[in-house]
Amino acid sequence: xxxxxxxxxxxxxxxxxxxxxxxxxxxxxxxxxxxxxxxxxxxxxxxxxxxxxxxxxxxxxxxxxxxxxxxxxxxxxxxxxxxxxxxxxxxxxxxxxxxxxxxxxxxxxxxxxxxxxxxxxxxxxxxxxxxxxxxxxxxxxxxxxxxxxxxxxxxxxxxxxxxxxxxxxxxxxxxxxxxxxxxxxxxxxxxxxxxxxxxxxxxxxxxxxxxxxxxxxxxxxxxxxxxxxxxxxxxxxxxxxxxxxxxxxxxxxxxxxxxxxxxxxxxxxxxxxxxxxxxxxxxxxxxxxxxxxxxxxxxxxxxxxxxxxxxxxxxxxxxxxxxxxxxxxxxxxxxxxxxxxxxxxxxxx
Numbered sequence: 001x002x003x004x005x006x007x008x009x010x011x012x013x014x015x016x017x018x019x020x021x022x023x024x025x026x027x028x029x030x031x032x033x034x035x036x037x038x039x040x041x042x043x044x045x046x047x048x049x050x051x052x053x054x055x056x057x058x059x060x061x062x063x064x065x066x067x068x069x070x071x072x073x074x075x076x077x078x079x080x081x082x083x084x085x086x087x088x089x090x091x092x093x094x095x096x097x098x099x100x101x102x103x104x105x106x107x108x109x110x111x112x113x114x115x116x117x118x119x120x121x122x123x124x125x126x127x128x129x130x131x132x133x134x135x136x137x138x139x140x141x142x143x144x145x146x147x148x149x150x151x152x153x154x155x156x157x158x159x160x161x162x163x164x165x166x167x168x169x170x171x172x173x174x175x176x177x178x179x180x181x182x183x184x185x186x187x188x189x190x191x192x193x194x195x196x197x198x199x200x201x202x203x204x205x206x207x208x209x210x211x212x213x214x215x216x217x218x219x220x221x222x223x224x225x226x227x228x229x230x231x232x233x234x235x236x237x238x239x240x241x242x243x244x245x246x247x248x249x250x251x252x253x254x255x256x257x258x259x260x261x262x263x264x265x266x267x268x269x270x271x272x273x274x275x276x277x278x279x280x281x282x283x284x285x286x287x288x289x290x291x292x293x294x295x296x297x298x299x300x301x302x303x304x305x306x307x308x309x310x311x312x313x314x315x316x317x318x319x320x321x322x323x324x325x326x327x328x329x330x331x332x333x334x335x336x337x338x339x340x341x342x343x344x345x346x347x348x349x
Contacts, residue, residue, distance in 0.1 A: 023063050029056050043089065050090040053080055067109055074100075074113045082120035086127040094128055097121040115152075115159035122148050146172055163193035170205065171315055179209050186313070197305060205313025208321075211329040216240070216321065220298040220308055223275065223284055228296055231327060236268045237346055238323040239339060242309065244276045245286045247317040253336040254293050260339060261295070267347045268325065273297035274308050276317065 033053045040046060057077040064070035081097050084090030101121060104114040126145045129135060149165045156162055170185030182205075189202035218230040218240060230238065241257065243250035257271045273295060275283040280299045287293055300306040304314070312321075322331040322342055331342060 020063075023060065026056050026060050026063075030060075046089045047091075050080070050084040050093070054090075054093070054096060070110070071113050074104075074110060075116055078113075078117040078120045082124040085124035088131055091128065094121065094124050097124060115156040115161060118156075119152060119159070119161040119165065122152060142172070157192070160195070163189050163195045163198040166193070167198060167202065167315070170202070174205070174209070183209055197310075200310040201313050201315065203313070204310045205315065208312040208314070208332055211312075211321070211332045213328055213330075215327045216323050216329050218272070218274075218298075218308075218311075220274075220300060222296045223280060223287065223299050224296075226296070228272070228298060230272065230323070233270070233272075234327045235325050236270050237264075237325060237343070239269075239271045239334065240274060240321045240323065241271055242274045242276055242312075242314045242317060242319040244303070244317055245282045246277070250318040253318055253320070254290075256336040256339065257295075258292055260343060264343050264347055269343060269347070271295045274314075275299045276303045276306065276309055276314070278303040 030053065033049050033056065037046065037049050037053075040049070054077060057073060057080060061070060061073045061077065064073055078097065078100065081090065081093035081100075085093040085097075097117060098121060101114060101117050104110050104117060122145075126141070126148070129141045129144075130138070135141060146169060149169050152159075152165050153162055153169070166185050166189050170182045170189070173179075173185060174182040186202040186206040186209075190199050190206070193199050193202070216230060218228075220228060222228055230240070239257065241250070241253060243254065245251070254273075260269065261271065273293070275297050277283045277299070278301070280301070283297065283299060287297065298308055300308050303309070304317075308314075312319075318336075320334040320336070320339075321329055322334050322339070324330050324346070331338070334342070
């Protein structure tokens with residue numbers, strides 16, 4: 001759920017007066033390193049290139065004379081290190097992020113960048129611990145991650161990443177089945193975050209957690225260009241499946257939905273898909289090659305940031321909700337393995 005940060009441009013640095021030959025050479029070095037990273041698949045070479053990229057960025061930061069531009073390069077360095085750690089291509093990046101945090105704490109001019117760097121260090125460290133093949137105590141890693149996130153929220157309540165930290169906390173509590181705690185975190189985002197997208201997601205997630213027993217509102221345009229309003233499907237039992245072509249468990253669920261349509265379709269069971277691919281052509285091509293998933297599929301641009309995802313706070317996939325003949329939600333966190341039992345209860349009683 002991390003948002004990409006816009007990278008500063010070489011022109012921005014030049015305009016601050018740092019146009020000496022060394023700076024310009026570092027900028028050319030960055031371009032060459034990025035091109036090499038794009039072209040290589042050798043793990044050792046990728047690690048080497050990530051190390052070189054970090055060193056070049058550090059040199060540019062030291063040479064930057066404008067505080068705003070310097071801050072942008074510090075953030076790009078933090079993004080570089082965190083992303084490289086999380087892809088498993090630069091294990092030492094976590095330690096370098098820690099060193100950067102120490103430098104920022106001691107700096108009178110750069111200390112404002114500390115929350116940004118610290119949050120990326122938390123994310124990198126958490127991912128690295130999860131990827132450790134010798135780690136067999138996932139619950140301890142998860143517990144520490146949640147403690148670190150809550151400490152970050154308390155230390156930096158106004159940081160631009162605080163809303164994201166609270167979202168991660170809410171999602172973790174939701175996965176743990178602690179809905180009341182999840183709703184508390186979602187509400188804190190709504191009450192305190194200045195990020196309108198996060199607020200929209202949090203409102204939707206809270207709405208989803210409280211949806212059982214209530215009518216489900218869902219409208220949109222299908223991949224075939226047809227308007228769909230769930231309220232017009234009263235009298236049918238509808239499973240609303242949020243899916244994407246990159247979500248393998250979602251595609252497995254669709255196989256089960258196809259089987260259940262064959263068994264219960266005549267009795268009034270139907271799926272409605274909500275595709276969350278960023279580009280609708282991905283879903284259209286998939287469905288063209290899998291014509292037996294012929295039920296309607298809604299789509300809007302934006303993927304997991306689209307209106308269709310945000311209205312119900314769909315933050316992860318797969319996500320499914322079951323709606324009864326009255327249009328009311330009877331299960332808001334359905335797994336495909338549970339669906340048969342639900343349909344038997346409804347149709348075979």
